[in-house]
């Protein structure tokens with residue numbers, strides 16, 4: 001697609017992308033999960049590959065086919081995703097956290113199936129916070145690695161949505177933050193997306209809408225434009 005920069009503008013770049021949604025086990029047969037399909041992250045992985053990058057895809061419970069030509073590392077929980085990202089990020093030029101990470105996991109995983117007659121009619125789950133993987137990557141030394149975060153927000157007001165996203169980008173020290181509004185029907189399994197990309201000065205670098213594939217190309221256009229020139 002000639003609208004999207006030079007064909008091989010990511011040649012030789014190491015791009016690490018997380019996609020999908022984590023699952024936090026409760027017992028051998030149940031988990032806490034979310035509605036992320038992995039479509040947007042996989043579209044970025046495929047597009048980066050097509051533009052010449054070496055792509056590591058850290059895949060959390062994808063509901064769609066895996067892309068060809070990527071080094072795929074399967075994870076399920078947030079803690080597994082964190083380990084895989086820390087390893088992969090070490091020599092990455094770009095890290096994209098597109099995965100929907102569970103903010104909480106059950107405090108204890110039952111080794112046997114939780115029985116419905118164990119309590120007095122109701123069930124209370126105790127949850128503990130998962131680490132913020134993107135914020136950890138942002139705090140760790142990462143010279144030469146561009147950090148791209150996502151933000152999923154249900155805020156209906158566009159200005160307040162941007163304020164939330166700016167605060168999120170700063171808190172996590174991401175270089176770029178891709179914000180999209182999600183809801184009961186928008187965002188997750190859809191083929192279309194509408195996002196704003198916020199830069200490290202808090203300004204909206206670009207607004208993108210269309211198929212998740214074209215949004216992926218637009219995000220990579222921004223990434224390619226802010227990457228330092230490759231050594232020759």
Ligand code: CTP
Pocket residue numbers: 078097098099100101102103130131132133134135148149150151152153168
């Ligand atoms: N993220 C992460 N680790 C977590 C939670 C989120 O790395 N434990 C990343 C996501 O992959 C995304 C970004 O942080 O790139 C924003 O995720 P989001 O859920 O929108 O923000 P949170 O910081 O979790 O805040 P909240 O859910 O309360 O809005």
Ligand code: CA
Pocket residue numbers: 101102103
């Ligand atoms: Ca969250």
